[in-house]
Amino acid sequence: xxxxxxxxxxxxxxQLVAALMPISxxxxxxxxxxxxxxxxxxxxxxxxxxxxxxxQERLTSLLNLFQERNITVLRFGEERMHYxxxxxxxxxxxxxxxxxxxxxxxxxxFAEVTKMSxxxxxxxxxxxxxxxxxxxxxxxxxxxxxxxxxxxxxxxxLMIEPLEF
Amino acid sequence: xxxxxxxIGTGAVGKGIxxxxxxxxxxxxxxxxxDSRSGDIRGEGIVPSDLLKRKKETGLCGDPSLHAQDVVQNxxxxxxxxxxxxxxxxxEPATGYIRTxxxxxxxxxxxxxxxxxxxxxxxxxxxxxxxxxxxxEATVAGAxxxxxxxxxxxxxxxxxxxxxxxxxxxxxxxxxxAEEGLSYKQALDEARTLGYAEADxxxxxxxxxxxxKLVILANTVLNRRISLDDIDITGIDLLTEEAIRLAEEQxxxxxLIGEIIPEKNLYRLSPRIIPRYHPLVVQGSLNVIIVRxxxxxxxxxxxxxxxxLETASAVLGDILSIRDRYAGGN
Numbered sequence: 001x002x003x004x005x006x007x008x009x010x011x012x013x014x015q016l017v018a019a020l021m022p023i024s025x026x027x028x029x030x031x032x033x034x035x036x037x038x039x040x041x042x043x044x045x046x047x048x049x050x051x052x053x054x055x056q057e058r059l060t061s062l063l064n065l066f067q068e069r070n071i072t073v074l075r076f077g078e079e080r081m082h083y084x085x086x087x088x089x090x091x092x093x094x095x096x097x098x099x100x101x102x103x104x105x106x107x108x109x110f111a112e113v114t115k116m117s118x119x120x121x122x123x124x125x126x127x128x129x130x131x132x133x134x135x136x137x138x139x140x141x142x143x144x145x146x147x148x149x150x151x152x153x154x155x156x157x158l159m160i161e162p163l164e165f
Numbered sequence: 166x167x168x169x170x171x172x173i174g175t176g177a178v179g180k181g182i183x184x185x186x187x188x189x190x191x192x193x194x195x196x197x198x199x200d201s202r203s204g205d206i207r208g209e210g211i212v213p214s215d216l217l218k219r220k221k222e223t224g225l226c227g228d229p230s231l232h233a234q235d236v237v238q239n240x241x242x243x244x245x246x247x248x249x250x251x252x253x254x255x256x257e258p259a260t261g262y263i264r265t266x267x268x269x270x271x272x273x274x275x276x277x278x279x280x281x282x283x284x285x286x287x288x289x290x291x292x293x294x295x296x297x298x299x300x301x302e303a304t305v306a307g308a309x310x311x312x313x314x315x316x317x318x319x320x321x322x323x324x325x326x327x328x329x330x331x332x333x334x335x336x337x338x339x340x341x342x343a344e345e346g347l348s349y350k351q352a353l354d355e356a357r358t359l360g361y362a363e364a365d366x367x368x369x370x371x372x373x374x375x376x377x378k379l380v381i382l383a384n385t386v387l388n389r390r391i392s393l394d395d396i397d398i399t400g401i402d403l404l405t406e407e408a409i410r411l412a413e414e415q416x417x418x419x420x421l422i423g424e425i426i427p428e429k430n431l432y433r434l435s436p437r438i439i440p441r442y443h444p445l446v447v448q449g450s451l452n453v454i455i456v457r458x459x460x461x462x463x464x465x466x467x468x469x470x471x472x473x474l475e476t477a478s479a480v481l482g483d484i485l486s487i488r489d490r491y492a493g494g495n
Binding site for chain 1: 407417
């Protein structure tokens with residue numbers, strides 16, 4: 001099963017490797033590691049987001065290993081797409097194959113379209129759609145948006161992005 | 166000692182300057198004036214209220230045989246105040262007037278975006294060589310003193326990012342689409358009726374006017390060398406009212422936002438989804454700029470981005486700042 005978790009590590013050399021060791025020791029396979037530099041605490045610790053593939057029966061022993069080695073698990077869950085953004089697409093969305101447009105995001109593996117609202121005022125007029133995208137990380141979200149930007153360009157769709165502030 | 170100015174252009178901005186000069190004693194003497202069809206030179210000074218009256222009655226500001234270039238070349242002034250209409254493609258004839266004034270060793274204040282967006286670095290060099298000032302506060306965001314603030318008050322800061330609503334016409338249209346549920350076309354027609362939009366609104370709604378202001382900000386206070394081609398421009402003319410309704414579903418709206426991230430060389434103007442109560446969401450024809458800096462943090466500036474007296478305010482600030490700096494001009 002695929003599991004996403006957030007670990008707290010000390011902001012000193014070698015700590016990341018030490019935190020990841022229990023995963024392979026428990027028979028897990030690391031899919032991605034996202035260092036969150038902007039997540040730091042007064043204690044001098046950093047947050048690390050890890051997505052792993054691990055047989056379900058080994059999960060408990062992994063959590064025990066973390067505990068033995070004093071690694072704090074801040075969050076743990078199957079939900080792996082934590083980053084969410086909505087974009088609005090305007091154009092001949094249906095005639096330019098909306099399914100294909102969405103598919104470009106879904107097939108990345110790191111992002112997917114999880115919700116869509118579509119407004120079609122009249123036949124032959126341009127329609128507008130709001131797409132909610134979820135992604136593994138901020139970087140993955142940026143990549144997904146870039147892909148959608150390119151697809152929109154090719155299909156003559158106006159894409160309105162959120163202002164990330 | 167009063168400072169002597171020659172005014173080129175008697176449209177909305179020029180009239181605003183003349184009105185302010187006729188109502189307030191700012192220590193500014195007008196020794197030359199020109200519009201597109203006439204000119205006047207008087208060393209002893211032209212009375213601003215008389216000039217406004219003459220312009221209103223005859224449509225001319227002076228002698229039809231006197232051209233703007235003659236005034237720029239021959240009038241006795243310390244500062245050329247160039248407020249003629251913008252030609253964003255060639256920057257002329259304003260650039261020529263500015264060059265003439267600089268070569269005479271005179272300071273220049275302009276509200277004209279063309280020369281600054283197209284030729285800033287050369288003009289600045291010419292001004293430096295002549296030991297005079299070139300100022301253009303009115304070219305970006307009208308009454309908001311953003312160039313002075315970024316260039317001087319925040320001089321020790323590094324600008325990490327700049328976001329702005331820089332075109333009042335577009336902001337008016339988007340505000341009305343959101344508030345009243347108008348279609349893009351209805352909102353544009355309303356803006357035209359109220360005089361917020363030109364008969365040909367292309368420059369505004371396609372984002373060119375706002376993008377030119379991004380070029381000016383980048384090239385002047387951020388010391389870049391970019392042109393309009395370096396900006397990723399999307400206007401508001403293809404927006405639908407449904408798109409605004411969809412944004413509202415998540416308590417957001419859509420605004421035309423200019424964005425500069427210097428360290429990424431990112432220059433972009435596009436409609437963006439933005440939370441409804443974000444400081445960049447201003448109403449009607451207002452402008453707003455948010456600057457993210459390393460020392461001062463985030464700063465928000467908002468105010469009127471256009472208008473006769475509002476733009477005149479920025480021009481007068483430049484004139485008085487030059488006068489104070491050079492203690493009476495040359």
